[in-house]
Amino acid sequence: MSEETDGAMSGTDPESSAPESSAPESSAHSTGLQIKDLTIRFGGNTAVDSADFAAPLGRVTGLIGPNGAGKTTTFNACSGLLRPSQGEIRLFGKDITGRPPAARAQLGLGRTFQRMDLFDSLTVEQNIALGREAGLARSHPLKQLLSTPAEMRAVRAATEEVIELCGLRALRHEIAGSLSTGQRRLVDLGRVLAGDFQMLLLDEPSSGLDTAETEKFGEIVTRVVAQRGCGVLLVEHDMGLVMSVCDYLYVLDFGQMIFEGTPAEVRASSAVRAAYLGSEAA
Amino acid sequence: MRGVCTVNDLLPFLVVGVTTGSVYGLAAMGLVLTYKTSGIFNFAHGSIAAVSAFVYYDLRTLRGLPWPVALGVAVIVVPPLIALLMERVTRSLAAGTVATKIVATIGLQLIVMSALLAGYGGAALDFPGFLPTRTVTVIGVNVGIDQLTSAIVAAACALGFFAFFRLSAMGVRMRAVVDNPDLLELSGTSAFAVRSRAWLIGCWFAAASGVLLAPQLGLDVLLLTLLVVQAYGAAAVGLFSSLPLTYAGGLLIGVLAALATKWVSHSETFAGLPPAMPFVVLFAVLLLVGRGRLAEIGGHRPAPASKPLMSRASARITAVVAVLLAAGVPLVAASKLPVYSSALVFVLIFASLHLLVRTSGQVSLAHAALVAVGSSTFSHLVVGAGLPWLLAVLLAGVVAVPVGMLVAIPAIRLSGLYLALATFGLGLLLERAVYGTSWMFGATNTLPAPRPALFESDEAFYYVLLAFAVAGSLLIALVGRSRLGRLLRAMADSPTTLSTLGLGVNVTRVTVFAISAFVAGVAGALYASQGRSATGAPFLSYTSLTWLTVLVLCAGLRAAGPSLAAVLVAVVPAYLTDGTLAQALPVLFGFGALLVALYEARAAKRRGSGQPLDELDAPQGSRSGERLGVPGPAAQRLTVARRARVARSAPARVRVGTGLAKGATR
Numbered sequence: 001m002s003e004e005t006d007g008a009m010s011g012t013d014p015e016s017s018a019p020e021s022s023a024p025e026s027s028a029h030s031t032g033l034q035i036k037d038l039t040i041r042f043g044g045n046t047a048v049d050s051a052d053f054a055a056p057l058g059r060v061t062g063l064i065g066p067n068g069a070g071k072t073t074t075f076n077a078c079s080g081l082l083r084p085s086q087g088e089i090r091l092f093g094k095d096i097t098g099r100p101p102a103a104r105a106q107l108g109l110g111r112t113f114q115r116m117d118l119f120d121s122l123t124v125e126q127n128i129a130l131g132r133e134a135g136l137a138r139s140h141p142l143k144q145l146l147s148t149p150a151e152m153r154a155v156r157a158a159t160e161e162v163i164e165l166c167g168l169r170a171l172r173h174e175i176a177g178s179l180s181t182g183q184r185r186l187v188d189l190g191r192v193l194a195g196d197f198q199m200l201l202l203d204e205p206s207s208g209l210d211t212a213e214t215e216k217f218g219e220i221v222t223r224v225v226a227q228r229g230c231g232v233l234l235v236e237h238d239m240g241l242v243m244s245v246c247d248y249l250y251v252l253d254f255g256q257m258i259f260e261g262t263p264a265e266v267r268a269s270s271a272v273r274a275a276y277l278g279s280e281a282a
Numbered sequence: 283m284r285g286v287c288t289v290n291d292l293l294p295f296l297v298v299g300v301t302t303g304s305v306y307g308l309a310a311m312g313l314v315l316t317y318k319t320s321g322i323f324n325f326a327h328g329s330i331a332a333v334s335a336f337v338y339y340d341l342r343t344l345r346g347l348p349w350p351v352a353l354g355v356a357v358i359v360v361p362p363l364i365a366l367l368m369e370r371v372t373r374s375l376a377a378g379t380v381a382t383k384i385v386a387t388i389g390l391q392l393i394v395m396s397a398l399l400a401g402y403g404g405a406a407l408d409f410p411g412f413l414p415t416r417t418v419t420v421i422g423v424n425v426g427i428d429q430l431t432s433a434i435v436a437a438a439c440a441l442g443f444f445a446f447f448r449l450s451a452m453g454v455r456m457r458a459v460v461d462n463p464d465l466l467e468l469s470g471t472s473a474f475a476v477r478s479r480a481w482l483i484g485c486w487f488a489a490a491s492g493v494l495l496a497p498q499l500g501l502d503v504l505l506l507t508l509l510v511v512q513a514y515g516a517a518a519v520g521l522f523s524s525l526p527l528t529y530a531g532g533l534l535i536g537v538l539a540a541l542a543t544k545w546v547s548h549s550e551t552f553a554g555l556p557p558a559m560p561f562v563v564l565f566a567v568l569l570l571v572g573r574g575r576l577a578e579i580g581g582h583r584p585a586p587a588s589k590p591l592m593s594r595a596s597a598r599i600t601a602v603v604a605v606l607l608a609a610g611v612p613l614v615a616a617s618k619l620p621v622y623s624s625a626l627v628f629v630l631i632f633a634s635l636h637l638l639v640r641t642s643g644q645v646s647l648a649h650a651a652l653v654a655v656g657s658s659t660f661s662h663l664v665v666g667a668g669l670p671w672l673l674a675v676l677l678a679g680v681v682a683v684p685v686g687m688l689v690a691i692p693a694i695r696l697s698g699l700y701l702a703l704a705t706f707g708l709g710l711l712l713e714r715a716v717y718g719t720s721w722m723f724g725a726t727n728t729l730p731a732p733r734p735a736l737f738e739s740d741e742a743f744y745y746v747l748l749a750f751a752v753a754g755s756l757l758i759a760l761v762g763r764s765r766l767g768r769l770l771r772a773m774a775d776s777p778t779t780l781s782t783l784g785l786g787v788n789v790t791r792v793t794v795f796a797i798s799a800f801v802a803g804v805a806g807a808l809y810a811s812q813g814r815s816a817t818g819a820p821f822l823s824y825t826s827l828t829w830l831t832v833l834v835l836c837a838g839l840r841a842a843g844p845s846l847a848a849v850l851v852a853v854v855p856a857y858l859t860d861g862t863l864a865q866a867l868p869v870l871f872g873f874g875a876l877l878v879a880l881y882e883a884r885a886a887k888r889r890g891s892g893q894p895l896d897e898l899d900a901p902q903g904s905r906s907g908e909r910l911g912v913p914g915p916a917a918q919r920l921t922v923a924r925r926a927r928v929a930r931s932a933p934a935r936v937r938v939g940t941g942l943a944k945g946a947t948r
Binding site: 080 | 778
């Protein structure tokens, strides 16, 4: 693996303007994402009610629950697209509750979208490259306008690595808007993997994928966590994928955290079965 | 006491404000209704008013029909025909992007305005009033019976319609078609029928406002169209949604404009404020109201772009050949050379607009104002301050940058239609309130603008302009291929996603507006120098609409689009010696833009890329907001029922294992 590629994998910045996230030694850093007392209300409706959970580095944490449980709402609050009514969101020990999405991303928080929010007019390669390039450009007008040779090399290296990792070589010059659902999922994942993110929020990544694609997806996620030591918070409905890749699970129902434990414990929980199937069935 | 206004002093202005404001309110209600039910903000709403007024004029004055017959045809018979057309066109546009929809209705407006200008001429005509003009005294103020009747008719229409909308079954269906047309179809009601009726009412209101306003203003196509544009401000007060507030907004704007007339009557600086008042209100509302309260209806993402028309190498060869051909123009153009010189300036104007609209997806309708700023600044610098010509041209671009950044402020908060309206309002505001001041063109509206001493002749100056056109186009091309260009194209697709990747998109927005403004400002300076005078007349706000329309018409040519647009705007009219053909050209532009918009919308529908515009960025509580995780009413009811069941049956949170979350059960 080349030096640039190493840099891309470990998330170091080529211009040594390393993000605040690059301090893996500290204990605050290893705590990854911590949510305390998160409450989100829309008018009189409480979508998420005093939720507490954590997604540390080095493992895949699952956030599951039936439709309408508040999982995506929680994700949107974590990534800054929604402002919580109360509670605290900490990333690597820093309070990010009031920060905008770009600032959170600059701290090392990346996310995918349930409905694969790709840049449809760009190619697959450009989509993936932007995962890294947007983070380098940040909020500096000059950095947005021009890239240094070192940055260009880093972007190229990160892009090549992710294209290889996700098996997108044959599609690299295709326009993203013309891809199938499965291909779009991979590009969405690839884009966030190309970024300099230590904490990844993956929102229903297997939605629309067939069994083989889902397995491939799970392998990629597992490999990335093992190689990079990053943390993943996974919202997912496919229990097969959840049970195979997640180290620890939180179960959300009607905005309330009703259970937490290992996949085996969750599988055995009557409370979780009741949430998914109804209390009578459980 | 001197300097203190008594109520009696203000009463005449209040009465005048209420009478005109009532008609604005009526027009604005029609506009909001059609927007709510179709998702299309009809920039041609004013043209409908103008058509009705001209139909009345034609039947009454030119054909001598009795006024009730002429009025009946103009206000009752003609609107349904227009409504049918509008419903058909807007239905076809449903899957289009915001820009597509805006351009389509601007195209319609161009068609109507140009056709009326061709048919009746540009001079204001006497409108044969049908209401008595004698005055009566109302609370101590003399008011014309025609004005009073207009206000009463408008108020009655507004109240009657509000009751209809709230109480009748059709009113309920009109509200339902906004929420979910498919569900309405499933319940056995034709969404087409509902929308048709909404368009019918909207067109009736527009027609009524046209014949009510025309007696006060005279029959002038542009004036009538613009006056109904004042309804945009009223619609903004109603947040493009509430009909009663929209009517109240019309009254507010009428009163504010009338009071401004009194307050600024002795100030030359603020003389342009009263006519600009609706746009002050429009701009202020869009800038100050929370994003959550401005839910856009029916916006869609841009369709995926297809692959480039030609390879990069072929494009370079084509560009070089085009420049060589342009260099040879002075040898063959003879007396038409100034036309080609203007075209070179328009290459810069369209290139800067292309960067903004096509590359970054920011629909700006204030571009003419930026060019005007460059034009007037150049004159002040080169004549007033005595700066060297080249320095003055470049500084004119620099001065346009902060104005461009001012235009960018709405872009930070708004997107799509609301950004287009805010920039249009800002452009109108500058035109009405600033163009005529000494800061820009002054009361005479004309300033001297010399050419450089060494390039006085048309031939020599042509090559100066060619150099600027090549340099400007190269600059825009370089930006397009730089990191910023990639970020801009991504921003056009999804700014929210880009921000979650770590980009400060607001900086990106301001940067692209600043670059575009610089090039536009330089173009303004060159335009003035080419004509040897700087004047605001070529840069009225409506020019921005035409430019956008022509640019979209040429968008299929990608990077070559700005050059073709420049040829269409500057060169083609000069070769149409037949006056009828020259007058028909804007009609053709309008038709072309409409057809391109319809084609793009149809292509988007075929591709199935009907995703709402940046729904992740949608305000809470909007329809898009539901996709963001905000439950809709039905979901909320379901949630309450299931929550009650869970509260009865589910245990408190169970903690198992060694999770890092707070351990206590709740």
